[in-house]
Every structure is written in structure tokens, then in C-alpha cells.
Amino acid sequence: MIFEEHAMVAIHYADRGAAARSGPVSRSLTQATFAALNAPSVLDTQPWRWRITEHRIGLHADWARQLADLDPDGRLLLISCGAALHHARVALAADGVGVDVVRFPDPGDPSLLSELRYTGPADPAPGIGSLHRAIAVRRSDQRPFADRPVPDGELTLLRNAAEQTGAAARTVHRDATYVVITAPVAAAASDWLTAGEALSAVLLTATAAGLATSPVTDLTAFTPREAEGGFPAAAVRVGVADRFGPPRQAGPPAGPTASAPGNQESP
Structure with a gap:
């Protein structure tokens, strides 16, 4: 998959009040969705939307961003959403925020892929800080x-x-x-x-x-x-990176792609 530039994160707040949005849990949930911007996605379409309440995030597939010619069955879209989900989970865990992850919680809404439901403070697991730092680099x-x-x-x-x-x-x-x-x-x-x-x-x-x-x-x-x-x-x-090779070109992260010859910069 080829990744190019980041799109703006798509967030909908179900709680309209400013107090709900500014609470510590809501802030952590929001920051997790921003961490997910670094996740690999097909052609950097970032085909997901987040719905945030005071104590819950919903991850929705954004089928309007499906690349019908490249990804007719939506497989790459779902892999991209899974990568975003994992990035968000790492960010929350590093922030000491405990969540239950419920996948496909609403049979009536297949676009709702997962909910992360706040369960309270949680001690970060060993090594989670390293994974969190890896998101940015x-x-x-x-x-x-x-x-x-x-x-x-x-x-x-x-x-x-x-x-x-x-x-x-x-x-x-x-x-x-x-x-x-x-x-x-x-x-x-x-x-x-x-x-x-x-x-x-x-x-x-x-x-x-x-x-x-x-x-x-x-x-x-x-x-x-x-x-x-x-x-x-x-x-x-x-x-193992070749420290004596040519410098790596700065650019966005890469992620999943459809089958094509060779290795390319991708989602």
C-alpha cells in the first residue's frame, strides 16, 4: 500500500457539552484517535471514523473512502482499520487508561467495527511505553x-x-x-x-x-x-538498518496495499 499524506482525523462527539469533551478520560480517548493517524492504511486513505462519548470510543469503517478498483471486497480497508485500532489501544494503555475492546458490538450496524469502553485507570504493561514511542517514529x-x-x-x-x-x-x-x-x-x-x-x-x-x-x-x-x-x-x-547506506528519505509511514510486484512505500 502506498501512503502519502495524513488526512484530518474524523471524530464525532456524541456528548455535545464542553464539560464532557474536556474531562480527563475524554481527552485521553481523543488523544488515542490522533495517535491512530500514524497507523498504516491503504493509500493513506485512513478509512475510519471515531465516535467519542465521555467514556467510550467507537471505531467505524468509512466506506465512502473505499478504493473500489483496488480493494473491491473491502479487505484492505478493514486491515487499515485494524491497524488504527491497535495504535489507539497502545496509546490508551501507555496513558494508563483501561478499556474493554468489544469488536462488532452492534449486529445492526456492521460499520461499527469496535468499541473501546473505559474501565478505569490501569498500570501500563511492561514495554507499552516503547510501543507508544514507536508510533511517532x-x-x-x-x-x-x-x-x-x-x-x-x-x-x-x-x-x-x-x-x-x-x-x-x-x-x-x-x-x-x-x-x-x-x-x-x-x-x-x-x-x-x-x-x-x-x-x-x-x-x-x-x-x-x-x-x-x-x-x-x-x-x-x-x-x-x-x-x-x-x-x-x-x-x-x-x-537490520544499514547505517552506512544512503540516508532514508523523510516521509509518512507506510501501510497495507493490494498485490503488486515488488516492495513499495505503502500504507
Whole structure:
């Protein structure tokens, strides 16, 4: 996926009163939606909307931003929304805000993908601060990586990060090292949303570990065996940054894309 520039965050406040918006919990919820602006999304469409009450955020798919030619089934849109959801969760956890995450809470409103319901203060989990800091600094690195293998322990860390979101992941070694996130062959909307959360988790965990990353656009290159019998939903090229290579060009983060040859800057 190709990411270019950030759109303005789409937020609707259900509580009209200024007091509700300025409360400490509401402020934390709002800040989490701004953190989600850094999430990878297909062609940087950021195809989501947030609805905020005093103690709750609703994440809605914005189907008006669906790219019908590139993403006719909405798969990339849902992966993008999942990445935004994970970014928001990381921001809230780092801020000491506890939430229950309820996915697809209203059968009558399929565009409501998730609600984050405030449960009270919560001690930040170990390592959450590093993930939160990674949100602001993560970039897709298209340069050749250093000719050094990624340590097995760090690859295990990346797979675990994906699996903690509920997705399956495995490491594939070819010309480079990849973390491939899979969905069931008969995937539902919830599976694509989870794949997006896993994509975010892998990218942030790798960035926090000092690794270079680049989302992969050509998912057809991965076989069913490499995808553990599932459907390749997303993949990330992972490596050690070459400190002696050309400087990385400043630019927006990258994220998920449709199948296309090669690796490109993308959502």
C-alpha cells in the first residue's frame, strides 16, 4: 500500500457539552484517535471514523473512502482499520487508561467495527511505553538492509506480538526475512480487522527493537504452505538498518496495499 499524506482525523462527539469533551478520560480517548493517524492504511486513505462519548470510543469503517478498483471486497480497508485500532489501544494503555475492546458490538450496524469502553485507570504493561514511542517514529524503510541476520529472539518477539492480537504469523526466509500474517481461507470481516491489529503490532514491536521494516505489497508471492495453510493477509520485510547506506528519505509511514510486484512505500 502506498501512503502519502495524513488526512484530518474524523471524530464525532456524541456528548455535545464542553464539560464532557474536556474531562480527563475524554481527552485521553481523543488523544488515542490522533495517535491512530500514524497507523498504516491503504493509500493513506485512513478509512475510519471515531465516535467519542465521555467514556467510550467507537471505531467505524468509512466506506465512502473505499478504493473500489483496488480493494473491491473491502479487505484492505478493514486491515487499515485494524491497524488504527491497535495504535489507539497502545496509546490508551501507555496513558494508563483501561478499556474493554468489544469488536462488532452492534449486529445492526456492521460499520461499527469496535468499541473501546473505559474501565478505569490501569498500570501500563511492561514495554507499552516503547510501543507508544514507536508510533511517532516508525517509517517504511525501502533501502537495502544490512547484510546481517535478524536475531532469532527478535523474530520470535515479532511473531508473538502478532499472535497476541489473535492472528497467526510465521517467519519466511528468502532474499530477505519476512513476517507473514495470515487469515483463514474463508476469512470474515473480524479476521481482516485482527490482521490489521497484528500488522500494527509487528511494525511497532520491530521499531521499538531498533529494526527496519517495510510492508510488502506482493502477497501472491507467499505460498499457502508459507502462510500455514491460511491466506496471506499482510507481510512485513524485517531487517537490520544499514547505517552506512544512503540516508532514508523523510516521509509518512507506510501501510497495507493490494498485490503488486515488488516492495513499495505503502500504507
